[in-house]
Amino acid sequence: MNDAPFIKKKILIIEDEKDILFTLKDFLESENYLVLTAENGFEAMKLLQTSGMPxxxxxxxxxxxxxxxxxxxxxLDKHDHQSPMVVITAAADAEKRAKDISAVGWVEKPFDLEVLLKTIKRYEKK
Ligand SMILES: [Mg+2]
Structure with missing residues (x-):
């Protein structure tokens, strides 16, 4: 028996479409992630002041x-690359969008949740 606490990885989802936001939240919680949500960048920046880095x-x-x-x-100005960013976008130029903002990766909408999970596991802080 191992008494060491299992530390959940923390994911911050920033998404204005509530159905997408809550679908992702439910899915990632079912995969044992601790999920924080914000409906725009401003709300996310405020949240980061108290939540610690995801x-x-x-x-x-x-x-x-x-x-x-x-x-x-x-x-990036305030926190440098302390948390890797993955872009979620319906745009055809998802890769370019990710590169433009120094994101480590991207997932195209509509997502395949397994692809999303693989992408998260690949880039999350180890
Ligand atoms: Mg949107």
């Missing part, structure tokens, strides 16, 4: 108030 950030690009591009600039 092991990975899933970032939508088109959002009101503060979009994914604006969030990435502010996050």
């Amino acid at each position: 092991d990975l950030i899933l970032l939508d690009m088109k959002m009101p108030i503060m979009n994914g591009w604006e969030f990435a600039i502010e996050f």
